[in-house]
Amino acid sequence: MSKQSAYDQLIERSKHWKCLESISALLEWDQETVMPPAGSDYRGEQKAALAEEIYKLKASKEVGALLKDLFDAKRGVTDEITNPDQRVIVERIAQDYDELIKLPIELVKKKSSLTSHAVSKWAQAKKEGKFSIFAPQLKELFDLAREEAEHLGYEKSPYDALLNQYDHGLTSEKVAALFNPLRESLSPFIETLSARECPLIDFGPNSFSEPEQIKLCKELLQKMGLCPTRHNFHTTNHPFCLSICPNDVRPTSHFLTDNLLGGVLAACHEGGHALYEANLNTKFRGTPLCEFASLSIHESQSLFWENCIGTSRPFWEHLYPQLKEQFKTPFEAISLDQFYAHIVKVCPSTIRIYADRVTYPLHIVLRFELEKMLIEKEIETEDLPALWDEKMQSYLGITPPNISEGVLQDIHWSAGLIGYFPTYTLGLLYATQLFDTFTRKFPDWETQVAAGNWAFINEWLKETIHTHGRRFDSDALITHATGTAPSANYYLNYIKTHYNL
16 A cells, blocks of 8 residues: 555545544534433433544554554654645644553543543532532542553653643643743732722623623624634523534623623633634645644633733724613713723632633632642642632632632533643633734734724734644744743733733
8 A cells, every 4th residue: 555545544534533523513512502401311322422433433443554654653754745734644643543542442431431420429519518529529530530641651740641631742840830920920910900999890680681792792703703604603501612614613602681791701702712713724624734733722712812802902992882882771871991990800709710811820820730739649639628728818819718619610620621721821821922922013903903903813813823723732833923932921911011010
């Protein structure tokens, strides 16, 4: 068999399993939006059946044989594959295959079964405010994560093997180097900013009708660059975005009648995710060059739109006249200055998802430190509640009033997502570093945004990040896009500038 023939067969298989993955994504979107509740049991069976078929395809001996023809761990892609795009595709598929076959199918099934049970126990524990209900499952999950790390392999810390699953090449040392400056610098900022007088606005119930909010957000998404023929915007209990393919991307948001800001910024956030997926290069559909680089990079795209653009003064200068027209009563006695001060107010919260852009990173630093200590057996699961409260008090100056607003607030650990949390703050750091490059390239960006001209933002992000797919790992992509390696300084300088610190 020629090397090119082997490559063609590999791509045919890759396109097949990507097609099945897109069907699974469609099932998930349906489940979170319009599926009747009674369908959940059978939907679980459907998704499990698909997951098993996808695993069999991706980890098959046939794929292994094709990769053996095309790739060697020491020498890399065979010299007979000369096209640079094809070489990257083979390298990424080989990377994925190597990681997939390291995990025994028994372990994969065990994790699926354990997380299914653990999520319900977590929900019960959170509702009743009792850590003891969830503690046994949590211990099992971290024990299983250590076992998973041993199969995957690592050089220094088992935690590195888990981080690598969400952002290839990421290690706890790299995360710590970026997070330590945040821990050292942000607490004094938060103390200073929290003390600034700025009353929050209580709009009251039923101030913003959901249909009108949906109308507003659909217009925002189109202005950001999403095309109605290629995206489907929907409401859900918790905002998310799923991509079926670049021509079928589905962002969602959640709306409250007393909180316009939450729905708008969630739409901006999910719209940023959607644009990344919509702008992937369809020439390479079904291959790693039509996939996102990492979860950290994906988060950087949503936070670029939500934080860097969506909470900027020019964004609201453009939007405010429309708000006053569309929602007359709530804004009759409120000026743009008052509303914008409400938007950017810094106020520590015990709940991560309600945190502002200054306090949010420390919520993630806390989780990173605790799950790393758990994986490395420096602490036990029963130590978590007290350590959580100690770190919250140390970093944010507040203590959760109960365990449901403390260590039990997130679903992630119960779902087996250990090593996932750091991608949130890495995404924020990457977003502000990209924003620094963006503002230097477009010194008139504020004028354009205030005028409602946002297309150039999408085009720049598409050219800079989206069209590369998985050509680069996160570090290399940020360095390629900005000219410098990832650094926390861009975020800290962004905060200092924005708040005149």
